[in-house]
Amino acid sequence: MQPVDVVGLGLHDYYEIIEKPMDFSTIKNKMEAKDGSGYKNVREICADVRLIFKNAMKYNDERNDVHVMAKTLLAKFEEKWLLLLPKVDEEEERRKKEEAEAQLDIQLAQEVSHAKMAKELNTELDVIGKRLEKMRETVLRNCRKMSxxxxxxxxxxxxxxxxxxxxxxxxxxxxxxxxxxxxxxxxxxxxxxxxxxxxxxxxxxxxxxxxxxxxxxxxxxxxxxxxxxxHNNNQNKRKRETNDAPAKPSQKKNKKPS
Missing domain, CATH: 1.20.1270 (Substrate Binding Domain Of Dnak; Chain:A; Domain 2)
Known part of the structure; x- marks a missing residue:
């Protein structure tokens, strides 16, 4: 029920044999923790309960009463766990579904936000484009005459x-x-x-x-x-005066007045 009193019981080799001590008071405290340090799911609790009995079996010899009692309680626990397992599976499926829905909501919210930003950006670009076009027209009107x-x-x-x-x-x-x-x-x-x-x-x-x-x-x-x-769909053409045969683009000189 409580952490093993290594010093009081004179178990000087306990931490050499047991890598991770566990007890029911520690499990209870982790179940009630509000600071985020507690269990994330029921399977973690189950693992720590198993650890309590396995630690007792590991440290004590098979002929020791503690070992025998721990083995018996572990078997009883596994029976209870099998009865509880369907509800655990159901709860995990429900939680996964909720998490998936929450993730989808976040994704949709992000997409809406991105779409809004894109729309605002397009509006700004349109305004800038119109301003640039006006500036271009102004520049063109003030251009020198072409030679x-x-x-x-x-x-x-x-x-x-x-x-x-x-x-x-x-x-x-x-x-x-x-x-x-x-x-x-x-x-x-x-x-x-x-x-x-x-x-x-x-x-x-x-x-x-x-x-x-x-x-x-x-x-x-x-x-x-x-x-x-x-111009047509295939190539630039110029009609000859004598026939309609295609010819290369050419230039027509202006006749000077006589």
Whole structure:
């Protein structure tokens, strides 16, 4: 019932034989502990009860009355434990279910929190994006006028774009020029008729595009400021005046007035 009185009983070799002493008062105190040092489940209590009897059997010889009584009580305890075991299993299943539900609730709460944070972040990014776009528009409006040579180089690059990239470039023109139609097999684009904002947007677009392809926009020149830009689903084409056979993208020079 109490810890073994090693000194009072003169059991000088007790701790050499018994690695972990145990008694019922210690079990009771651990069962009633409120500081978190107590048992976590019934199986831990069962293990300590077994330890009490096994320690007595281990320290005392088999012919000793203490050994015999401990062995008898251990057998009685195991019988009681078998009767209690179904309830223990049921309680453990219930506790596991509760813990799983609690964990799921925590996970759902975290997901809701993350979703809220993501939504707030997206809102902030949208606001920042709109501010950056306004700043970009302001910068574009205040940009210097594009030189004739720059326009020529820009037009040359446009005629060499893939159909998909060309469509994107024409959409940039259409954004700032509602009357411009970026559809059909053949599109006439007068580079001189475009606003400075549109021109610089196109230049930024082709610059980023060519840099991503490992090319330098400045290495491509041109010799005209007005051209015919053709686009379809397969390749850039320009209709010849004599027939409809496809030809490579070319530039159309402006005739000087005589």
């Amino acid at each position: 004739t040579e720059e326009k020529k180089a820009l037009m040359t690059v446009l005629t060499q774009l893939s159909p998909d990239d060309l469509n994107k470039a024409l959409l940039i023109v259409a954004e700032n020029n509602p009357s411009f139609q970026a559809t059909g097999q053949e599109v006439d684009l007068d580079i001189d008729a475009q606003s400075e904002s549109t021109l610089w947007k196109l230049k930024f677009f082709v610059k980023d595009l060519l840099q991503s392809q490992g090319k330098s926009p400045t290495s491509i020149g041109g010799n005209t400021t007005t051209t015919t830009v053709n």
